Amino acid sequence: MPRYLISFEKGAMDHIPEEDFPEVGKAAHAVCQEAKDAGAFVFAGGLSYDDGDVEHAVVATDGMVTDGPFPESKELVGGVAIVDVPTREAALEWAAKFAVACRCAQDVRRFMDDPDLITA
Template sequence: MPRYLISFEKGAMDHIPEEDFPEVGKASRAVCQEAKDAGVFRFGGGLSYDDGDVEHAVVGTDGLVTDGPDPESKELIGGVLIVDVPTREEALNWAAKIATACRCPQDVRKFMYDPDPIE
């Protein structure tokens, strides 16, 4: 079954008042639980950018580590949900649910087909 990455950009939730974040967290966890109950949830979570000990780094093909995002990249991911669903339409439905919960638009991308997936 195809897997889809549902994600949003860092900063997409900046418009949400700080006092609303507990409600947003509760709503997004409810969607993840719904996906688990439906048997389509594979992974989900937000990415930390201001945790002090969590720093963004890029590791080159030569092993060189550079702090911060790749200068060529224009976006950083703020959070992800991976679902295993039979159709793009179903992935879009889950994206709509998480968009409502997180109060921000979601990007939906299908993973490449892997004939021998690592489980």
């Protein structure tokens, strides 16, 4: 089946009051559990952008590593989910559920088909 990346940009949740984040987390986890129960869940998670976070790095073709953070970076990903579903419409349905749970719009993109890279 096709796999789809459902994601939102860093900062997309900035409008949410800090005290609401536990509720948002529970809602997002509930959607993940629903996707697991449906057999559609592959992976999900948010990305860390804490000040001084050196988990973000760029590796050049010559092997040179530059550690982040990179405040000038554009379109940084804030969070992702990967679903394995039969149709684009099904991916859009999961994205709608994540949009409600995370209180922000979700981007949906299909992974290119490459049978050599797909694992069970």
